Amino acid sequence: MSTASSPSRLGALLMTPVHFVMRLIDAPVRGLQKATGIGGMAAFFLAPNMLIFGIFVLLPLVINFVYSMTGGTAFFLSERQFVGADQYARLFTCGSYLDPMSCQEDAFWTAVGNTFWFVILQVALMIVTALITALILNRDLAARSFWRAVFFFPVLLSPVVVGLIWKWILQRQGLLNFILYEFGGTEPYTWLTDRNWTFAATIGVSIWAHMGFYALILLAGLQAIPKDLYEAAEMDGTRPARVFWRITLPLLAPNLLVVVVLALIRAVQIFDEVYVLTGGGPGTSTLYLTQYIYETGFASALRNPGLAAAASILMGVVLVVLTLFQLGIGRKQENKGKR
Amino acid sequence: MGAAARFLLRRQGVNKGGRGWHWTDVVTWIWLVGGLIIMFGPAVWLAFSSFKTPAALAEFPPSILPYVTSQATVEGYDKPLQLYDAKMPDGSTRVLAEVRRIGLVSQMVDPQAPGEIVRVNMNDRTPVRTLSFATSNYTEPFVHFDFLRYLWNSVFVTVVATLITLVVNSMAAFALSKYEFRGRSAAMLIILATLMVPLSVIMVPLYSIISSLGLFNSLWGVILPTVATPTGVFILRQYMLTIPDELIDAARMDKASEWQIYWRIVLPLTAPALAVLAIFSVVWRWNDFLWPLIVLSRRELYTLQVGLSIYSGELNVQWHFILAMTVVTMIPVVLVFIFLQRFITTGIAGTGLK
Numbered sequence: 001m002s003t004a005s006s007p008s009r010l011g012a013l014l015m016t017p018v019h020f021v022m023r024l025i026d027a028p029v030r031g032l033q034k035a036t037g038i039g040g041m042a043a044f045f046l047a048p049n050m051l052i053f054g055i056f057v058l059l060p061l062v063i064n065f066v067y068s069m070t071g072g073t074a075f076f077l078s079e080r081q082f083v084g085a086d087q088y089a090r091l092f093t094c095g096s097y098l099d100p101m102s103c104q105e106d107a108f109w110t111a112v113g114n115t116f117w118f119v120i121l122q123v124a125l126m127i128v129t130a131l132i133t134a135l136i137l138n139r140d141l142a143a144r145s146f147w148r149a150v151f152f153f154p155v156l157l158s159p160v161v162v163g164l165i166w167k168w169i170l171q172r173q174g175l176l177n178f179i180l181y182e183f184g185g186t187e188p189y190t191w192l193t194d195r196n197w198t199f200a201a202t203i204g205v206s207i208w209a210h211m212g213f214y215a216l217i218l219l220a221g222l223q224a225i226p227k228d229l230y231e232a233a234e235m236d237g238t239r240p241a242r243v244f245w246r247i248t249l250p251l252l253a254p255n256l257l258v259v260v261v262l263a264l265i266r267a268v269q270i271f272d273e274v275y276v277l278t279g280g281g282p283g284t285s286t287l288y289l290t291q292y293i294y295e296t297g298f299a300s301a302l303r304n305p306g307l308a309a310a311a312s313i314l315m316g317v318v319l320v321v322l323t324l325f326q327l328g329i330g331r332k333q334e335n336k337g338k339r
Numbered sequence: 340m341g342a343a344a345r346f347l348l349r350r351q352g353v354n355k356g357g358r359g360w361h362w363t364d365v366v367t368w369i370w371l372v373g374g375l376i377i378m379f380g381p382a383v384w385l386a387f388s389s390f391k392t393p394a395a396l397a398e399f400p401p402s403i404l405p406y407v408t409s410q411a412t413v414e415g416y417d418k419p420l421q422l423y424d425a426k427m428p429d430g431s432t433r434v435l436a437e438v439r440r441i442g443l444v445s446q447m448v449d450p451q452a453p454g455e456i457v458r459v460n461m462n463d464r465t466p467v468r469t470l471s472f473a474t475s476n477y478t479e480p481f482v483h484f485d486f487l488r489y490l491w492n493s494v495f496v497t498v499v500a501t502l503i504t505l506v507v508n509s510m511a512a513f514a515l516s517k518y519e520f521r522g523r524s525a526a527m528l529i530i531l532a533t534l535m536v537p538l539s540v541i542m543v544p545l546y547s548i549i550s551s552l553g554l555f556n557s558l559w560g561v562i563l564p565t566v567a568t569p570t571g572v573f574i575l576r577q578y579m580l581t582i583p584d585e586l587i588d589a590a591r592m593d594k595a596s597e598w599q600i601y602w603r604i605v606l607p608l609t610a611p612a613l614a615v616l617a618i619f620s621v622v623w624r625w626n627d628f629l630w631p632l633i634v635l636s637r638r639e640l641y642t643l644q645v646g647l648s649i650y651s652g653e654l655n656v657q658w659h660f661i662l663a664m665t666v667v668t669m670i671p672v673v674l675v676f677i678f679l680q681r682f683i684t685t686g687i688a689g690t691g692l693k
Binding site: 022025026029030033038039041042043044045046048049050052053055056057058059060061063064067075076077132133136139141145147149150151152153154156157158159160161163164165166167168169172173175177178181182188208212240269271272275276279289290293294297298305308309312313315316319323 | 371379388510514545572591598622626648668675680
């Protein structure tokens with residue numbers, strides 16, 4: 001970078017302690033290098049990352065299975081007694097598999113049911129909106145990067161901020177009631193105390209917060225479609241709808257599939273914004289799986305970490321299946337690209 | 340306005356032979372303008388609301404800008420009186436202060452001449468309102484609540500976690516891109532496989548590990564589990580693969596140590612990828628919520644996100660403070676958005692990571 005001299009001089013000044021530390025590290029590492037040879041240094045460079053990784057990701061992953069087979073409220077494994085598959089059995093004990101309320105852990109099945117409908121509706125609606133947005137952003141717009149940024153803005157916001165923004169808008173004296181009052185003369189309504197409206201709100205808010213991300217990926221897919229196909233279609237006087245169904249959609253399909261799976265994986269784990277917006281309520285109408293795991297493991301007075309671990313493993317299985325599916329799609333596309 | 344809209348929505352390139360607007364142009368226009376309102380509107384509304392007094396927040400229908408009703412201290416009355424524009428029987432308007440209201444009739448006095456009481460019908464008076472920004476919404480949470488503490492905790496977690504992420508991930512990426520060793524592909528596979536291990540799946544055992552390490556109720560317990568990001572290793576490695584090995588071989592000829600090669604040659608050349616990872620890491624760590632919520636149970640350790648959610652969940656929500664603190668929490672992300680959105684949006688379109 002060859003910018004003005006003062007910022008670069010400031011940068012150099014700031015880097016001085018860094019260089020000093022790096023030089024300090026160099027001496028012992030040089031000694032290590034003498035002992036292990038150049039090849040052994042790979043292990044040295046890999047070690048910190050793998051260590052943190054092993055302790056905070058791999059180890060919990062393994063322990064989780066052990067955890068799910070123990071009972072009691074203690075957190076340290078040594079203080080927990082082995083109960084075998086009891087926790088799983090408890091999750092699956094139901095009077096009738098069609099009615100979540102007949103299960104011993106009715107909250108779990110309520111959460112599963114809620115999450116299921118949430119995932120289906122949220123992903124379907126979000127992908128459709130993201131696709132429309134991507135198609136529109138792919139047109140010959142002036143200031144396209146501005147419009148792209150507009151739809152991307154909420155993606156960066158923290159889920160807590162997203163939850164609070166919408167809690168503020170949906171409350172009784174909120175903006176939504178004001179707009180309805182101004183244009184429809186409707187009486188103020190409390191959106192977040194009605195089961196169905198609250199459920200709809202969690203879907204709408206999460207679409208608002210994440211749609212821009214998927215629109216961007218789809219936009220990249222659209223831009224990869226060869227332009228000459230469209231030019232040929234235009235010369236033939238093909239109607240836009242036909243162009244969409246016959247050219248755009250088939251060529252975007254692989255991209256679309258990846259995006260759908262990615263959205264599914266994220267939707268299954270929904271927690272933060274909903275927790276702030278509704279807290280899972282009213283009642284259990286917006287209680288989703290992650291919140292169930294969180295509350296069973298940590299928050300409730302009757303906390304049961306083993307049960308939470310068992311539930312989290314069941315959720316993990318769903319996620320692994322979805323991810324393998326996604327990797328499978330990726331591989332297929334790569335092979336296609338090679339041919 | 341019209342000209343600006345025409346500029347922003349103008350179609351370039353293909354000349355449609357002077358044909359007017361096609362229906363798709365209309366849809367485009369509606370979608371973009373609607374999107375503009377829906378995507379920015381809620382945050383802007385929140386920012387405007389954050390400058391209102393509690394009384395103004397409770398108003399329905401709400402005003403967009405923060406107005407307060409004016410009051411005046413009048414001679415002979417202990418408390419400040421509410422000021423109104425009152426319509427007089429002769430059609431003129433006077434600014435009067437309300438003493439009391441009985442039924443539909445308001446008893447008012449002229450603030451300058453408080454002797455004479457004027458009776459005005461309730462419907463003939465409107466409160467005098469002036470624009471006023473309740474900046475105490477911003478200052479008070481910092482003084483009377485722990486928000487300054489939360490802000491500091493959030494900054495600490497974000498900065499430290501990002502620095503560690505950059506160092507640790509770049510070291511691993513260096514090993515995985517510039518060395519041939521047994522188990523290299525296995526290490527890469529393990530790292531990539533954990534991309535599918537979200538926090539919600541491992542939070543119970545992770546909590547027990549954090550507790551046994553004595554990191555419960557410590558900001559380090561928030562930082563450490565997040566720093567070995569697989570995405571970070573992945574982008575940095577992909578980038579380092581493009582650095583020619585000849586450079587490294589030449590340095591080795593010159594008796595440079597491996598550590599020197601890492602920080603004098605490879606790191607500076609990886610700067611663009613490091614910058615991308617730094618931006619992502621800052622946004623990720625600033626926005627983290629579930630894990631800090633689990634690890635931090637003492638109030639003085641809360642990050643902004645946790646503090647906000649706890650305060651907003653209380654029975655008597657003090658919305659004027661919550662709104663202001665939400666705006667404060669939004670600021671870094673909005674700055675990233677304003678200055679770096681182009682960078683990020685093209686990055687996402689290219690790599691598909693968030």
